[in-house]
Amino acid sequence: MSKIKVGIVGYGNLGKGVEMAIDQNDDMELAAIFTRRQPDQVQAKSKVDHMSNISKYRDDIDVMLLCGGSATDLPEQGPELAELFNTVDSFDTHAKIPEYFAKVEQAAKKGDNLALISTGWDPGVFSLSRVLAESILPEGNDYTFWGKGVSQGHSDAIRRVDGVKAGVQYTVPVDSALEKVRSGENPEFTTREKHLRVCYVVADEGADQDKIANEIKTMPNYFADYDTEVNFITEEELKANHSGIPHGGFVIRTGKTGDNTKQKIEFSLELGSNPEFTASVLVCYARAVYRLAKEGKKGAVTVFDIPYGLLSPKSPEELRRDYL
């Protein structure tokens, strides 16, 4: 059987994760990686070519995985590449999803392609959990908690503070809040009550640590609305204990059926690497996009449009026999 030929656009953490995930899936092969850098400066096991040559690969690639960022890369690349290829991306600017969907839909239809947007874990499998849980339990409440995990945006914010040499920020769900939710009492939380922010900071030599800690804790938008803990550590400690990119979280719905009977559905992730997990999600959705495109489906879709059977390399018969 011929393999699904996958291309990668953008070779950062996510693109590298996709390359590794393809290795775990026998029905797929990596055709090429596309970059805006000089291709010969990119170290990868696979073929690397410059973005400007991508349109030459229309016949060689079944699904293109877009591994750029949501701020500037995807708003441009998403529509452009959906006109040339079947695509999968992890666009995660929640507020702009409808607008992005419309643009990608138009481009994909123009190019007779199928484009799946906004997959990964949130948006992605967390979104699926929210829809499933609400569909089963229409009378109830759901809650999403993130962490424990590294927030890239908050880590960047720390590093912009004067006197900070390096640093990392963890978003941590508050245990007592999780327990309140699980008990089914439908609590309402302030921002502060749901998540803590825990920072590990390497200060410049001679810098005023109290001043740094205060500046972080009172930073509007990022930290002021949270209980924030600032820990000063050495550069060695940072490297040894905080160089991973873990993340995770919880989607919990509690609801009632019948005569006030309590029901609870909980989905959780504990990820050793956020980009590697996101990459693995993208790759299994590439399989679904490949299959649906072959059936003639065109335009833009999301995870809500994809049956789980299409994500698995197993046949429908195997799934019914061994997984139901």
Added chain:
Amino acid sequence: MSKIKVGIVGYGNLGKGVEMAIDQNDDMELAAIFTRRQPDQVQAKSKVDHMSNISKYRDDIDVMLLCGGSATDLPEQGPELAELFNTVDSFDTHAKIPEYFAKVEQAAKKGDNLALISTGWDPGVFSLSRVLAESILPEGNDYTFWGKGVSQGHSDAIRRVDGVKAGVQYTVPVDSALEKVRSGENPEFTTREKHLRVCYVVADEGADQDKIANEIKTMPNYFADYDTEVNFITEEELKANHSGIPHGGFVIRTGKTGDNTKQKIEFSLELGSNPEFTASVLVCYARAVYRLAKEGKKGAVTVFDIPYGLLSPKSPEELRRDYL
């Protein structure tokens, strides 16, 4: 907008659960309940008719929910009714699913209908969790634990023991086994190591409790392979504390991505009432069957064929905007 007209076949715990679940969904209405009993002896808020009249309702019911048991009811009713109606059922004899699917598929195609088999929570949403988790993390292991919950079959077995007046059996996952799985060490378990069986028994007056306990604990197939706890209680205690039908469980997959990075996906349910939850799952799948049948889809399908967007009463636009 006209409502989805649903019928119920079989008015036991599951059928009653479906009746209550339909009340929670504004886009549905209960058209009729069908029973093999005398219809005027069945107390329900809705219209009740005898099974023998069911074929007269072909134009009045969009989706028929089959609420009979898997041992004797569904093997017969599933194919018969799929020829007359779009159907949803909870057939849960795992080993016989391929055979049942084939029969229902043939009947549904003959009658130009769509039949969704084997939904609920296991088979059902647990099956979905297994397929999603394995598709994302092909290198890994998954584990399903059931409970804490009442097992009907084991409770019946207790009640057949001489000297037992009444009793109930809980299947309980072993905490230390759950923790081992969560740690990602991919343990192998014996039957005894995964689940405990906890029994609450009301003995006849003057019965030999040691003899009863011994007979339960050594009962082959049901209890002999497990650590079984037998507690004797009064009839009043049984009624006060053990008259519910709770259940639940865990599907956990641990796997590795990239360069040995640990990843964990966990899905769990804590159900105040097993039949009411199963009923709520059936009802949201009835919505999907209604929509797919309208698009012209025919034959038999399972949860693996249904995108989550079809389960929700919300529009695709709303789902993308508010749930991604």
